[in-house]
Structure formats: C-alpha cells, structure tokens
Amino acid sequence: MAKFLTNRDENYAQWYNDLVIKADLAENSAVRGCMVIKPNGYAIWEKIQAELDRMFKATGHVNAYFPLFIPKSFFSREAAHVKGFAKECAIVTHYRLKNDETGKNIIVDPSAKLEEELIIRPTSETIIWNSYKNWIHSYRDLPILINQWANVVRWEMRTRLFLRTAEFLWQEGHTAHATREEAIEETLKMINVYAEFAENFMALPVIKGYKSENERFAGALDTYAIEALMQDGKALQAGTSHFLGQNFAKAFDVQFTDKTGKLDYVWATSWGLSTRTIGALIMAHSDNHGLVIPPKLAPVQVIIIPIFKSPGQLSDLSAFAEKIKTDLEKAGLTVKYDDRDNNKPGWKFSDYELKGVPVRIAIGPRDLENMTVEVARRDTLKKVTIPAKEINSFIPPLLDEIQKNIYNKALKFRKENTHYLDKWSDFLEILDNQGGFIMAHWDGTSETEEKIKQETKATIRCIPFDSPAEEGKCIYSGKPSERRVLFARSY
Amino acid sequence: MAKFLTNRDENYAQWYNDLVIKADLAENSAVRGCMVIKPNGYAIWEKIQAELDRMFKATGHVNAYFPLFIPKSFFSREAAHVKGFAKECAIVTHYRLKNDETGKNIIVDPSAKLEEELIIRPTSETIIWNSYKNWIHSYRDLPILINQWANVVRWEMRTRLFLRTAEFLWQEGHTAHATREEAIEETLKMINVYAEFAENFMALPVIKGYKSENERFAGALDTYAIEALMQDGKALQAGTSHFLGQNFAKAFDVQFTDKTGKLDYVWATSWGLSTRTIGALIMAHSDNHGLVIPPKLAPVQVIIIPIFKSPGQLSDLSAFAEKIKTDLEKAGLTVKYDDRDNNKPGWKFSDYELKGVPVRIAIGPRDLENMTVEVARRDTLKKVTIPAKEINSFIPPLLDEIQKNIYNKALKFRKENTHYLDKWSDFLEILDNQGGFIMAHWDGTSETEEKIKQETKATIRCIPFDSPAEEGKCIYSGKPSERRVLFARSY
Numbered sequence: 001m002a003k004f005l006t007n008r009d010e011n012y013a014q015w016y017n018d019l020v021i022k023a024d025l026a027e028n029s030a031v032r033g034c035m036v037i038k039p040n041g042y043a044i045w046e047k048i049q050a051e052l053d054r055m056f057k058a059t060g061h062v063n064a065y066f067p068l069f070i071p072k073s074f075f076s077r078e079a080a081h082v083k084g085f086a087k088e089c090a091i092v093t094h095y096r097l098k099n100d101e102t103g104k105n106i107i108v109d110p111s112a113k114l115e116e117e118l119i120i121r122p123t124s125e126t127i128i129w130n131s132y133k134n135w136i137h138s139y140r141d142l143p144i145l146i147n148q149w150a151n152v153v154r155w156e157m158r159t160r161l162f163l164r165t166a167e168f169l170w171q172e173g174h175t176a177h178a179t180r181e182e183a184i185e186e187t188l189k190m191i192n193v194y195a196e197f198a199e200n201f202m203a204l205p206v207i208k209g210y211k212s213e214n215e216r217f218a219g220a221l222d223t224y225a226i227e228a229l230m231q232d233g234k235a236l237q238a239g240t241s242h243f244l245g246q247n248f249a250k251a252f253d254v255q256f257t258d259k260t261g262k263l264d265y266v267w268a269t270s271w272g273l274s275t276r277t278i279g280a281l282i283m284a285h286s287d288n289h290g291l292v293i294p295p296k297l298a299p300v301q302v303i304i305i306p307i308f309k310s311p312g313q314l315s316d317l318s319a320f321a322e323k324i325k326t327d328l329e330k331a332g333l334t335v336k337y338d339d340r341d342n343n344k345p346g347w348k349f350s351d352y353e354l355k356g357v358p359v360r361i362a363i364g365p366r367d368l369e370n371m372t373v374e375v376a377r378r379d380t381l382k383k384v385t386i387p388a389k390e391i392n393s394f395i396p397p398l399l400d401e402i403q404k405n406i407y408n409k410a411l412k413f414r415k416e417n418t419h420y421l422d423k424w425s426d427f428l429e430i431l432d433n434q435g436g437f438i439m440a441h442w443d444g445t446s447e448t449e450e451k452i453k454q455e456t457k458a459t460i461r462c463i464p465f466d467s468p469a470e471e472g473k474c475i476y477s478g479k480p481s482e483r484r485v486l487f488a489r490s491y
Numbered sequence: 492m493a494k495f496l497t498n499r500d501e502n503y504a505q506w507y508n509d510l511v512i513k514a515d516l517a518e519n520s521a522v523r524g525c526m527v528i529k530p531n532g533y534a535i536w537e538k539i540q541a542e543l544d545r546m547f548k549a550t551g552h553v554n555a556y557f558p559l560f561i562p563k564s565f566f567s568r569e570a571a572h573v574k575g576f577a578k579e580c581a582i583v584t585h586y587r588l589k590n591d592e593t594g595k596n597i598i599v600d601p602s603a604k605l606e607e608e609l610i611i612r613p614t615s616e617t618i619i620w621n622s623y624k625n626w627i628h629s630y631r632d633l634p635i636l637i638n639q640w641a642n643v644v645r646w647e648m649r650t651r652l653f654l655r656t657a658e659f660l661w662q663e664g665h666t667a668h669a670t671r672e673e674a675i676e677e678t679l680k681m682i683n684v685y686a687e688f689a690e691n692f693m694a695l696p697v698i699k700g701y702k703s704e705n706e707r708f709a710g711a712l713d714t715y716a717i718e719a720l721m722q723d724g725k726a727l728q729a730g731t732s733h734f735l736g737q738n739f740a741k742a743f744d745v746q747f748t749d750k751t752g753k754l755d756y757v758w759a760t761s762w763g764l765s766t767r768t769i770g771a772l773i774m775a776h777s778d779n780h781g782l783v784i785p786p787k788l789a790p791v792q793v794i795i796i797p798i799f800k801s802p803g804q805l806s807d808l809s810a811f812a813e814k815i816k817t818d819l820e821k822a823g824l825t826v827k828y829d830d831r832d833n834n835k836p837g838w839k840f841s842d843y844e845l846k847g848v849p850v851r852i853a854i855g856p857r858d859l860e861n862m863t864v865e866v867a868r869r870d871t872l873k874k875v876t877i878p879a880k881e882i883n884s885f886i887p888p889l890l891d892e893i894q895k896n897i898y899n900k901a902l903k904f905r906k907e908n909t910h911y912l913d914k915w916s917d918f919l920e921i922l923d924n925q926g927g928f929i930m931a932h933w934d935g936t937s938e939t940e941e942k943i944k945q946e947t948k949a950t951i952r953c954i955p956f957d958s959p960a961e962e963g964k965c966i967y968s969g970k971p972s973e974r975r976v977l978f979a980r981s982y
Contacts, residue, residue: 029622030565031609034558036622039637042555064533067525068611068642068658069581072588074521076597086588090560091599092611093584095646097563097577106567108582108608117599118522120559120583120611131520131527140833146530151559151642155586167559342631 005354008288012232016283020161023291023355025278033159033166037275040355041162043299044278045169049149051201051296052171052273055193061145061173066127068151069118074126077251081125084218088155090120090166120153125219125244125270128174129252136176136266138257143186144176162279163236163491170274176266178258180245183267184222187243190271191224194239202277203294203407204228204284205414206238207437207486209462214446217270221245227461227486229414230283233435235461235488238280241271279491285406291356292379294406295399302328302395303357304337307345307364314339317363320388324361324373327392333399353378358402359395379405420484427475427487431456437488439467441481443474452476452487461486496845499779503723507774511652514782514846516769524650524657528766531846532653534790535769536660540640542692542787543662543764546684552636552664557618559642560609565617568742572616575709579646581611581657611644616710616735616761619665620743627667627757629748634677635667653770654727654982661765667757669749671736674758675713678734681762682715685730693768694785694898695719695775696905697729698928698977700953705937708761712736718952718977720905721774724926726952726979729771732762770982776897782847783870785897786890793819793886794848795828798836798855805830808854811879815852815864818883824890844869849893850886870896911975918966918978922947928979930958932972934965943967943978952977 004022006014020026025041028034037045053063069092076082096112099105121127128146135141153167173190177183191208198204206226216223220242227235246265249255254266285292295301304325306317318339325335336357338348345362352360360376367373373391376383379402386394417436421427430438442448442460453459467483474481495513497505511517516532519525528536544554560583567573587603590596612618619637626632644658664681668674682699689695697717707714711733718726740746740756747757776783786792795816797808809830816826827848829839836853843851851867858864864882867874870893877885908927912918921929933939933951944950958974965972 027622027625029558029618030562031558031560031618034560036558037556039553039555043553045556046554062530062534063537064530065528065536065660067520067522067527068644069522069525071521072597072599075588082588082597086597089586089588090583090609091585091588092581093599094582095580097566097573097580097582097610106563106573106577108563108584118581119588127520127522131518134518153559169556 005288005290008231008286015288016279017161019282019286019290025282026161028161031166033156035161035165035167037169040299041278044281044293044297045275047297047299048201048277049171052193052197053149055197056147056171056173059189059193061147061175063148064146065148065150066124066131068121070121070124070127072117072119074130075119077126078219078247080247081219081251085122085154089122090153090155092118092120121150122152122154123270123272124148124150124152124172125174125248125268126252129248129254129268132176132266133252133254136254136256139178139259142176142178142256142266143182145173145186146175147171147173160279162275162282164276168275170272173269173271175269176249176254177269178256178267180267183245183269184243187222187224187241187269187271190269191226191239191241194241194271194273195226197273198226198228198238198277199407201294201296202238202281202284203296203403203410204238204280205407205411207462207464209464209467209486211240211462212446212449212460212485214449215459217242219244219247220270221247225462227488228280228284229410229417229437229488230280230491231413232283233417233489235437235486235490236276236280236283237461237490238277239271239273242269244268244270284410286356289350289381290354292406293356293358295358295403298356298358299334300336300357301333301399302335302359302361303352304335304361304363305345305348305352306339307362311341313365314341316368317365320368321363324363324388324391328395331392331396333395349376353381358399361391377402379409422472422475424475427458428456431458431489435489437461437486439484440475440487441470441472441483442485443477443479443481445477448474448477448479456489458487458489461488461490496779496781499722499777506779507770508652510773510777510781516773517652519652522657524647526652526656526658528660531790532769535772535784535788536766538788538790539692539768540662543684543688544640546688547638547662547664550680550684552638552666554639555637556639556641557615557622559612561612561615561618563608563610565621566610568617569710569738571738572710572742576613576645580613581644581646583609583611612641613643613645614761614763615639615641615643615663616665616739616759617743620739620745620759623667623757624743624745627745627747630669630750633667633669633747633757634673636664636677637666638662638664651770653766653773655767659766661763664760664762666760667740667745668760669747669758671758674736674760675734678713678715678732678760678762681760682717682730682732685732685762685764686717688764689717689719689729689768690898692785692787693729693772693775694787694894694901695729695771696898696902698953698955700955700958700977702731702953703937703940703951703976705940706950708733710735710738712738716953718979719771719775720901720908720928720979721771721982722904723774724908724980726928726977726981727767727771727774728952728981729768730762730764733760735759735761775901777847780841780872781845783897784847784849786849786894789847789849790825791827791848792824792890793826793850793852794843795826795852795854796836796839796843797828797830798853802832804856805832807859808856811859812854815854815879815882819886822883822887824886840867844872849890852882868893870900913963913966915966918949919947922949922980926980928952928977930975931966931978932963932974933976934968934970934972936968939965939968939970947980949978949980952979952981
C-alpha cells in the first residue's frame with residue numbers, strides 16, 4: 001500500500017483527493033473552483049478525446065467551434081434553460097483595465113462597461129441555435145450533426161477535482177433534425193456511443209436510462225444518461241444525451257420548409273461528456289496502491305525498469321530494454337523505459353503503481369544472462385517471469401486480459417451492490433450501511449421523488465431502458481408502479 | 492472564376508471576406524468580434540493541430556490545461572505584461588443572474604460581486620507561472636516543457652475573420668529552464684518548429700528573425716517570429732517564440748536550487764500559434780476560383796464526382812467510384828465521393844474548387860467504358876485523362892507535386908516582391924505602388940522605427956536570422972547600420 005495515500009476503506013473522499021494529487025493528475029488553482037489539469041491527467045483526457053472523436057466521426061458528426069460568450073438576452077430566451085443555469089454563471093461586464101489615480105494599482109475601467117453583459121457558456125445551446133437560425137431554411141439543410149470540444153463554466157460553490165469544478169473541459173454535440181423521430185433516434189444513438197465508450201474503453205459498466213423530470217437537463221423534453229457505480233457505493237453520471245424537442249428552435253425562431261413545402265420548427269438534440277469522467281475512471285478502479293487505468297486509456301501502457309548496481313550494468317541492460325521497447329512499439333503499444341539513476345528500482349515500482357501503468361517489465365543482470373524478464377500487472381499486482389523471446393506474444397494479450405479483468409471486477413462489484421428492494425426500511429438500511437444501486441418501485445411523481453431525496457439524499461439516477469415491466473408498489477408511497485427505477489446517492 | 496467572389500485583384504480585403512464566408516469556413520457571431528468556426532474551417536484547424544501536436548511531442552513537450560480565469564492581481568505583477576494587455580481584457584465581475592423586481596427580466600445579481608475581478612486569459616504566463624512556483628524547487632524539477640491548446644480573449648476593436656478576433660483558438664507553450672542558454676535554445680527550437688510547419692505543411696515560405704524592441708511580446712526579453720508575405724503584398728506574422736528571461740520567475744518568485752546548491756530564478760520561454768494561421772493559409776494561396784489548400788492540410792484531398800444522366804448510370808459509376816475511393820484510402824489519402832443527385836456535375840466542380848480540394852476525379856459513362864478517369868488539379872486547374880489502373884500510382888505523387896508547386900509559387904511571389912532598397916523615396920514608392928517585403932538598413936533605434944511607422948504604416952517585421960553583416964546607412968536617418976532588416980505593412 002502506498003504509505004502517503006489515505007486508506008481507501010477508511011476515508012474514500014480523502015483517498016480520492018490524495019490520489020489525484022499524488023499521481024500528479026490535477027491540482028486546485030489560485031482561482032476558486034478551477035483546477036489545473038497536469039500533464040499526467042491531461043494525457044488521459046487526450047486518450048478519451050481521441051477515442052470519442054473517432055466514434056463521433058464514425059457516426060457522421062463533424063467538429064466546429066462557437067463563441068465562449070453568450071449575450072445575456074440569448075440566455076433568457078428559453079425559460080427552463082435560464083432557470084437551470086442563472087444561479088451559477090460567470091458574467092463579463094467590462095472590457096478594459098486601467099491605472100487608478102495613484103498610478104500604482106490596476107482597476108477595472110468603469111467607462112469600459114459592456115452594453116449587454118456576456119455570460120461565459122455553461123453550455124452552448126443558445127449561442128449555437130442562434131447560429132443555426134441562419135443555416136437552416138429547408139429540409140435539404142438538415143440534419144446538422146455538429147460537435148464541439150470546449151471549456152465551459154458553472155460557478156459551483158462546492159468543488160472537487162475533476163468531479164465538480166467551476167471550469168471544466170467537455171464535448172457538446174448539438175444536432176438539428178427535420179423530424180421528431182430522427183431527433184429521438186440521434187439522442188439514443190449518442191447515449192449508446194457513450195455507453196460503448198464507457199464499457200469498452202473506460203472498463204466501466206453503465207446503466208442506460210431515462211432521467212426523471214426533476215433530473216432532466218434544463219430545456220430538454222427527455223434526458224438519457226449512463227450511470228456508473230463507484231467503489232464507495234455512490235453513483236456517478238458519466239454522460240448525458242438530451243432530446244430537446246422544438247424548444248430551442250422556438251426560442252430562436254428556427255423554422256424550415258419540409259419536403260411538402262410546409263414550415264415547421266426544427267428538432268434538436270444535445271449530448272455531452274466531460275473531464276468528470278476522469279474522476280469516474282479513478283473512483284471506479286483504483287486501489288490503495290494508486291491508480292488503476294484500463295490499458296486502452298493508459299497514456300503509458302508498459303513501463304520498463306532496469307535493475308542495476310553499476311553504470312556498466314545499466315549500459316548492458318539498456319541495449320536489451322531498448323530492443324524490447326522498439327518491438328512492443330511496433331506492435332502498437334505505448335512504452336516507456338525509465339533509466340533514471342537518481343531513484344532506486346523499488347521507488348520506481350511504487351511510483352508507476354501509483355500512476356497506474358498497466359504492465360511493468362523489470363530486467364536485471366540475471367534476466368539478461370537467462371534472457372528472461374519479470375512482468376507485473378497493475379490490476380492484480382501478480383508477477384511472472386517469462387522468456388524474453390515471448391514478450392511480443394505475451395504482452396498484447398495480457399493488456400487485453402487486464403482491460404477485461406478491470407471491467408469484470410467493476411461489473412462484479414456492481415452486481416454485488418445492486419439491491420432489489422421493496423420495503424422502505426430496507427431502503428434506508430441499505431443506503432446507510434452499504435450504499436450501492438437500489439432497484440425499487442416508484443409511483444412516478446416528482447413529489448415522491450423529492451421526498452425521498454429530502455429524507456435520504458438518494459435520487460432516481462435513471463429509469464433503466466431495460467427495466468422490465470413489473471407490477472409493484474412504490475417503495476415510499478405504496479401507490480402502484482409499473483417498473484423498478486434506479487435509486488442511489490450520487491456524485 | 493467563381494462569380495460570387497469579389498475579384499482578388501480588385502478588392503483583396505473583400506475577396507478574402509467573401510471567400511471565408513462562401514467556402515463556409517467561418518462567420519461572424521452575434522457576439523461582437525467573436526467568430527463561429529464552421530465545420531469546413533475547423534477541419535483545417537484539426538489538421539494544423541494534429542501536425543503541430545505531433546511535432547511538439549517529438550521535441551519532448553507534453554500537454555496540460557490551466558484555468559481560463561486570471562485573478563487581476565496576478566495580471567498586474569509583471570509590469571510590461573499588464574501594460575501590454577490591460578486595454579483589451581474581458582473582465583468577469585459577477586457570478587449570478589436573477590430576476591428583476593418585475594420577475595420579467597433577467598439581470599446581474601448585484602449581491603454576487605466577486606471580491607477580486609477575473610480576467611479571461613489573453614495569454615497564460617501569469618496563471619501558469621503561479622502554478623510553476625509550486626512545481627519547481629530543484630534543478631531536478633527542470634526543464635518543464637508544457638503546451639496548452641486553449642481559447643484566449645483579446646478585446647480587439649477592429650476584427651476580421653481568423654486574422655483578428657476577440658476570441659481565438661491557439662496553442663501556447665510555456666517552458667521553464669535552469670539556465671539562460673537552455674531557455675534561448677528552446678526559444679530557437681520552437682521558432683524552427685513553426686518555420687518547418689509553415690513551409691512543409693502550410694506550403695508557406697517564411698522568414699525567421701528577431702523582433703525589434705517595439706514589437707516584442709509584453710514581458711519578453713526577446714521575441715522570434717516567422718513572417719510570411721500575402722498576395723496583396725502585406726506581411727503576416729504566423730507564429731512567435733519568446734525568450735522571457737527571468738521576468739515571470741521574479742514576478743511570481745519562482746526560484747530553484749541549482750546543482751551547486753545555489754538559489755536562482757528560473758528561466759522561461761513561451762511560444763504560440765493561433766487560428767490566425769488559417770487566415771494566412773487562405774491569403775497566401777487562394778485565387779479567384781476559391782480556396783487553394785495544400786494537400787497536407789486539406790481535410791479532403793481527393794473528391795470523386797460521377798457524371799450521369801440516369802439512376803442506372805449512377806449505379807454503375809458508383810461501384811467504379813467506390814473501388815477507386817477504397818484503393819486511395821488504403822494509400823492513406825482522404826477521399827470523398829459525392830453522389831448527390833440534387834446538383835449538376837458542373838455545380839459540384841465549382842463548389843469543390845471554391846472549397847480548395849486539391850484533386851478532383853471525374854468519371855462518366857465513357858470513362859467506365861474505356862476504364863479511364865479525368866483528373867483535375869486545383870492549383871493549376873489543369874486536367875488530364877489517365878487509365879483507371881494507374882490511379883494509385885498517379886494520385887499520391889500528384890499530391891506531393893501540388894504541395895511543392897503551391898510552395899514554389901509562393902516562394903517565387905515572395906522573391907519577386909522582396910525589394911532591397913537604399914533610398915527613402917524608393918521605400919515610399921514601393922510601399923504605395925507595389926507592397927511586398929523591403930530589406931533596408933535601419934539605425935537600430937526605436938525612435939526611427941516609430942517615425943517610419945507613423946509616416947508609412949510600415950513596421951520592422953523582423954531582423955532576419957540570416958541577414959548578413961553589411962555596412963550601410965539607415966534608409967530613414969542616414970545613420971550607420973550593420974545589416975538590413977525586413978520592413979513591410981502587415982496584418
């Protein structure tokens with residue numbers, strides 16, 4: 001166990017924070033609520049971006065870029081939308097600094113006040129639909145399938161590295177369609193892309209479902225989400241896809257002529273996934289030794305460490321190591337050889353465990369003699385010595401196995417911590433003593449949902465797409481229910 | 492000539508603006524001075540990003556992300572820096588909106604005023620060096636070689652799409668070093684990376700050199716730049732690399748212990764290249780038919796257009812076209828097949844010329860019969876018919892040739908428009924009647940430089956690295972000079 005990490009089972013929140021800091025992923029900045037994403041953390045984001053971007057393009061989307069600033073008046077046009085975001089906006093009011101009368105201090109120049117205040121985008125529906133208005137006239141202009149990689153700002157009062165920060169990085173898709181059906185199909189397609197990404201790349205099993213009305217995106221008719229279970233028994237929403245109906249088209253007067261010549265408002269979707277997923281990645285898989293990063297998202301997949309006592313030994317080992325590195329790189333892996341002489345091998349072992357490199361290859365003078373290497377996997381910490389000539393047939397399948405094992409472990413954890421409950425006393429007991437996902441009946445009313453939230457801090461994470469029809473009684477009100485929904489406390 | 496474009500030779504500025512709009516690269520947004528980068532324009536930026544990012548990583552750099560906001564007090568710490576940027580800042584003063592008394596209007600909540608105003612980063616030296624302070628203690632922590640891809644805001648009063656916008660996208664490198672020599676070496680290395688990128692990818696010949704004191708980055712001891720010549724005879728600065736000395740280390744008190752145990756301030760560089768380069772790309776190569784994009788940065792390199800009269804013909808041609816497409820894609824090219832039936836081939840020809848696709852392959856029924864295709868290149872507009880079986884040996888070298896030809900054409904233009912002048916009357920005459928680069932002697936004083944600027948609007952673009960020692964007299968003051976410098980009017 002890494003001594004400088006708080007024990008995960010004793011204080012999960014502190015363990016998480018320690019880990020983010022010690023593994024050099026991110027840190028708090030001097031600006032309240034804003035983080036610095038350090039190179040180790042950003043490298044994970046780059047891997048996430050590369051995979052998602054590929055998936056977006058494979059499903060017909062293109063990238064574009066819209067302004068950071070949203071005029072206040074735009075923001076106000078969609079009533080539910082402004083209600084959802086008004087309380088947490090960063091607002092630009094001036095555009096110049098100047099020296100004060102003493103000439104010693106820099107102050108905001110009062111004469112450089114903007115006529116209309118600008119909001120830093122918390123999300124871009126309004127500025128984008130104001131542009132789409134000029135782009136869309138006929139059904140021939142549809143669909144528009146655009147994604148944007150951007151920073152957004154929500155002035156959160158309580159922030160945590162990656163999970164909730166005033167500024168964060170994300171992608172936001174904004175699509176425009178001729179029909180309701182096509183927009184719903186797109187909304188569904190993108191939640192499936194997110195789920196596929198979460199399961200295949202993040203090694204994170206997720207539950208896809210509808211959000212209840214209370215939990216919907218501000219301005220959406222329907223929100224689909226993927227929900228994952230963290231190791232402390234709390235849920236984390238890892239991506240959302242919104243069916244916006246004609247709300248934004250009406251707010252910005254975006255109409256088109258359909259094939260029959262009839263004017264209609266355009267149908268919209270939006271969908272986003274943010275740097276928050278890095279928090280999910282950490283919380284779902286990591287342990288008391290540090291990060292566990294699934295090989296498909298690991299910036300370095302294999303670390304090679306030489307064990308040597310003299311510069312002469314190092315020189316012999318380096319030739320051996322460089323050959324291994326080159327061979328593995330030819331097989332498409334990302335490999336690093338750490339030949340620094342200012343830290344002992346044991347220190348390096350711990351450090352790369354902390355940083356979550358999936359596979360470690362250690363080579364010492366005896367390995368060189370026997371033409372063997374020691375291979376250790378980060379997920380199980382198990383070690384095995386193999387002939388050097390087998391490295392290229394051994395390591396790539398091992399990375400696949402690690403990827404699968406991390407997923408299976410998370411899936412097993414979720415299964416063990418998903419509770420089908422029918423009694424309110426059980427609901428309370430499980431929440432307080434075990435946590436996890438609770439599948440329970442709900443009467444479908446916001447009122448009940450709100451009461452449950454007030455009494456237990458648990459919310460409806462989603463109504464799973466695959467929750468089967470099942471007659472039952474609401475766990476809180478006892479009123480009739482047609483299917484179970486997913487409750488949990490959440491991040 | 493594309494009829495809807497203003498003639499380049501009649502009104503260059505209007506031609507440029509028409510082209511950006513008609514080729515669907517970008518447009519002005521509802522927010523003053525901010526542009527929307529449309530998918531066609533953003534696709535070029537993605538190509539630029541991919542190549543530069545690869546080059547940065549190959550030279551040992553890693554990416555990270557620092558906050559959008561800079562506390563006003565940080566901004567003020569480096570005196571020259573704040574002087575340079577204070578007049579064009581977007582300033583966040585509040586963090587909440589609310590309903591007014593009538594409940595009908597949304598206003599800024601006066602009770603949500605920030606204690607300290609936040610500046611939207613116009614560049615990130617201050618926020619980054621405030622972080623580096625905590626990262627650097629010993630020479631072992633150096634060098635730090637970090638790059639950031641980000642948006643920045645400079646509240647420009649007169650804006651033009653890509654060339655000068657209030658918000659723009661860029662990358663900014665910020666490095667920290669133990670010695671002056673190492674920092675200067677880095678500054679030079681990165682201007683060389685920019686020059687290599689400009690010449691090899693943008694097909695844009697550039698002159699590398701030092702900026703005069705007047706034109707240096709606010710806070711730098713030295714600024715190196717690459718300068719390119721546009722087709723209207725004006726210069727454009729396409730990238731800069733700054734040697735910052737110890738200025739920011741002193742402003743943020745960043746000291747380190749060197750190998751001998753002595754405390755010293757850290758040495759710094761920063762370097763940036765922005766979406767402005769897309770403007771340079773357009774202005775350097777394009778013509779009255781539209782964009783000319785060098786193949787290495789073209790989002791689509793080959794467009795295939797079928798010429799057909801009936802759906803049956805189209806079906807036969809499509810099988811042929813898809814085979815060509817697949818073969819070329821296997822060779823690593825980006826190919827699009829446009830089989831839309833709502834536009835005539837002639838319309839498509841013009842449209843892809845406008846959008847600058849380097850190579851067009853047209854196939855008609857007779858081609859199918861003869862197993863030939865017609866290949867047209869965008870740079871020269873020349874067409875040739877070749878046997879279909881030669882496509883894969885013909886097209887890749889053709890793209891290389893187009894890349895080279897675009898570069899050579901720009902280089903020839905620059906040579907023809909570079910004037911070595913020694914008389915002030917010639918200087919004035921050339922500037923007013925021909926434009927271009929002027930290599931002339933200068934006495935080295937800011938005073939003379941300023942007077943030349945006031946009288947002619949020409950500035951010293953740079954003191955070229957390779958300008959040979961040559962005794963001469965300043966073209967304006969007649970005082971002695973040791974080498975020629977590069978003058979031009981500029982964007």
